[in-house]
Amino acid sequence: MQVLKFGGSSVANATNISRVLDIVIKAARKDRVALVCSAISGCTDSLLELARTGRDSAERKHLIDSLQDRHNNIVRRLFTGAERAEVEARIAVLFEKLAHTPEDEMVTYGEIFSTTIIAEKLRCEGLHTKWLDSRILVVKDHPELTYNNISTAVALEPGVEIFVAPGFIASEYDGKVTTLGRGGSDYSAALYAAALQADRLEIWTDVPGIMTANPKVVPSARTVPVMSYQSALDMASHGAKVLYAPTVQPAMEAGIAIHILNTFDPENPGTVVKDIPEPEVAEWMGVAATDDKTRGEALICLVSNGGINGKSACERVEDSLRKAGIKTLSISSDGTNVYACVRLAVANEALRAIHREFFESAPSTTLNIYIAGKGAVGTALVKLIEESAETVARRAGKTLHIAGMSDSRNYTIDGQEGSLSAADGAFFKAVRENAPRGSIFVDVTDSKEIYREYEGLLREGLNIVSSNRRALSVPYVDFAAMQAAARENGVFLRYETTVGSALPILESIAAGANSSDEIISIEAVVSCTLNEILSSYDYSPASFAQIVRKAQEEGLTEPDPRVDLSGKEALRKLLILAREAGVPLEEEDVEIRPVVGDEFFGIPLEEFYRKLEEAEPMFKAREAEADEKGCHQRFVASLEKDSRGPHGYKAVIGLRLVDENHPAYRITGTENAIIIRSTFHPYPLLIQGAGEGARLAASSVLNDILR
Ligand code: ASP
Ligand code: MG
Numbered sequence: 001m002q003v004l005k006f007g008g009s010s011v012a013n014a015t016n017i018s019r020v021l022d023i024v025i026k027a028a029r030k031d032r033v034a035l036v037c038s039a040i041s042g043c044t045d046s047l048l049e050l051a052r053t054g055r056d057s058a059e060r061k062h063l064i065d066s067l068q069d070r071h072n073n074i075v076r077r078l079f080t081g082a083e084r085a086e087v088e089a090r091i092a093v094l095f096e097k098l099a100h101t102p103e104d105e106m107v108t109y110g111e112i113f114s115t116t117i118i119a120e121k122l123r124c125e126g127l128h129t130k131w132l133d134s135r136i137l138v139v140k141d142h143p144e145l146t147y148n149n150i151s152t153a154v155a156l157e158p159g160v161e162i163f164v165a166p167g168f169i170a171s172e173y174d175g176k177v178t179t180l181g182r183g184g185s186d187y188s189a190a191l192y193a194a195a196l197q198a199d200r201l202e203i204w205t206d207v208p209g210i211m212t213a214n215p216k217v218v219p220s221a222r223t224v225p226v227m228s229y230q231s232a233l234d235m236a237s238h239g240a241k242v243l244y245a246p247t248v249q250p251a252m253e254a255g256i257a258i259h260i261l262n263t264f265d266p267e268n269p270g271t272v273v274k275d276i277p278e279p280e281v282a283e284w285m286g287v288a289a290t291d292d293k294t295r296g297e298a299l300i301c302l303v304s305n306g307g308i309n310g311k312s313a314c315e316r317v318e319d320s321l322r323k324a325g326i327k328t329l330s331i332s333s334d335g336t337n338v339y340a341c342v343r344l345a346v347a348n349e350a351l352r353a354i355h356r357e358f359f360e361s362a363p364s365t366t367l368n369i370y371i372a373g374k375g376a377v378g379t380a381l382v383k384l385i386e387e388s389a390e391t392v393a394r395r396a397g398k399t400l401h402i403a404g405m406s407d408s409r410n411y412t413i414d415g416q417e418g419s420l421s422a423a424d425g426a427f428f429k430a431v432r433e434n435a436p437r438g439s440i441f442v443d444v445t446d447s448k449e450i451y452r453e454y455e456g457l458l459r460e461g462l463n464i465v466s467s468n469r470r471a472l473s474v475p476y477v478d479f480a481a482m483q484a485a486a487r488e489n490g491v492f493l494r495y496e497t498t499v500g501s502a503l504p505i506l507e508s509i510a511a512g513a514n515s516s517d518e519i520i521s522i523e524a525v526v527s528c529t530l531n532e533i534l535s536s537y538d539y540s541p542a543s544f545a546q547i548v549r550k551a552q553e554e555g556l557t558e559p560d561p562r563v564d565l566s567g568k569e570a571l572r573k574l575l576i577l578a579r580e581a582g583v584p585l586e587e588e589d590v591e592i593r594p595v596v597g598d599e600f601f602g603i604p605l606e607e608f609y610r611k612l613e614e615a616e617p618m619f620k621a622r623e624a625e626a627d628e629k630g631c632h633q634r635f636v637a638s639l640e641k642d643s644r645g646p647h648g649y650k651a652v653i654g655l656r657l658v659d660e661n662h663p664a665y666r667i668t669g670t671e672n673a674i675i676i677r678s679t680f681h682p683y684p685l686l687i688q689g690a691g692e693g694a695r696l697a698a699s700s701v702l703n704d705i706l707r
Helices: 014-028 043-052 058-078 081-099 109-124 143-155 185-195 229-237 245-254 310-323 344-360 376-396 426-434 451-459 476-488 505-514 528-539 544-553 568-580 605-614 616-628 694-706
Strands: 002-006 033-037 129-131 162-166 169-171 177-179 200-205 226-228 258-262 271-274 284-292 297-304 330-333 338-343 365-372 398-406 410-413 416-419 440-443 463-466 519-525 590-593 631-641 649-659 671-678 685-690
Touching (some): 002 014, 002 185, 014 033, 014 058, 014 109, 014 200, 033 185, 043 058, 043 109, 058 081, 058 109, 081 109, 109 129, 143 185, 162 185, 185 245, 229 245, 229 271, 229 284, 229 297, 284 344, 297 310, 297 344, 310 330, 310 338, 365 376, 365 426, 365 694, 376 398, 398 426, 416 426, 426 451, 440 694, 451 463, 463 694, 505 568, 505 671, 505 685, 519 568, 528 616, 544 605, 568 590, 616 631, 616 649
Parallel strands (some): 002 033, 002 200, 033 162, 129 162, 226 271, 365 398, 440 463, 590 649
Antiparallel strands (some): 169 177, 284 297, 297 338, 330 338, 410 416, 519 631, 519 671, 671 685
């Protein structure tokens, strides 16, 4: 047995009824049908109005006449000859009865009219049809009795192909005729389905299933293909008119799926409401609203199919309303749905705003990320991505997915393991082969070889984000080749983190260079380690050697502190800065004035420290000179316009005295400061701030990923 229910607009006129008949006859070829129908659209409203008019009033007569005309028109269109006369006569009898019915029972006639016509028509089509009187079978608030009545009535008629029953109407336990409430025909259908243990319950209406919102209010609403009983109930009981809320329970208890279909687009699969396990990740199902006319408010309900983070969902709803200029009167969440109260006048706009935010946002793009390097920055990055995934998805509509990761020995790509990654290039090969175009390769290694992979990755359509300074300070030809590969393949190569960590330095320089603002000079105090050592030496009584040793022990320096003292790191940063400014600087173009002379290099570490201690008078003298001049010593990488220098610039790295007017005078150990002077701007651009820490670097890398 299958139960098919058609709503008021599906039976509104002869044309629509013909569609209904087509659908029903087709269904009857497969299995027996119980057909439940509403009154023709507008009929119930007219009957309620009728009941309010005075007996024998002209108004009543007029209302009855026009209703009868509507039904007769349908009859005239559907039937011919003797059949037409017969059905017209039956309708006339029913209208005669209506005129003498107690006011409170008038409303029950609409479904009797419609089903009488439809049952007659089916009979004329040659189908073995039987009209069932829901006023006798359906006993309000007594489902067991109702089930019993219906199943018995049907069991008595084994030869019948199609049972036709009016929806909406029923009787009280004491036999008085009543209704199941406005929209109640859906519920009638569910009762028939449960009583007959139907295989299928179809609710045919004028929209393609349960939609993410009422399409009359929100034109961009779309059908939700599958919904749980609970979500359907939540939608229905909070204002979705497509389904009468009480319908859900009998169907759910009997385990019958409810198919919600469109009479005017019968091939559309619509929505199936059925038993589905609660999903691991909740999804938004739709948004509906109920009006509270007396308070002038509307309660909007955003329905989800599982557990949600109520707090952030509430914030998101409020945000979307605020953006639309709508005030939220109250907001709450029960951990599944979100409820927002707004003024009635703006209810439709609020529905559209919430729908836009939750159902129309561009489909979230997934960013597949392949990370090379599991050091401090790599580890911090993974953690940061995990922590910020939800915010990123919400704010930027991007889903972050770490699709692969490698250290110097092993790698994984979406669950598959591999080994000898960096050494034999297996990871890069695997990334090139597996990563979809547009994925992001992240280099958080310190490798000086990895840059050789960049071009190949870029040419495969991967974007690259790098914090690896060595990779970007390679000879200019190689640097230029990477840039060209990125440009030619429509991908990006971003490396903001390589200078000043999260400070927006390269971006600022490139912005100037791209608008042909010519750089006059760049001064960069970008070595946190040297900064820390120099400022500690300024304040503490310890010797320079002791300060360096302490910094080494605290892990502030490279394992061999001479790497820092040599200025090599600052040199790399200067190359990157200069190239960003359009100056193709090479290592050999830079004059390096290391903190200590050549004799300190190429000797064992302990000997180095001994020599450093011996050189203490020299450091003392330098410091004394600085103090005398009211200056601080800073390790500065600078690029300055100079027509005699290579590429028209002079590049120097080394100790400098800066007086109190210099922006770098007051910075602390872990701060960076960059001063950029250019032709367009009378005042220098100063970028200053924290320049150290794995977490900071990770946030800068993530920023490059998302930018
Ligand atoms: N005809 C009734 C109404 O308009 C019942 C229904 O259509 O479901 O409320
Ligand atoms: Mg309805």
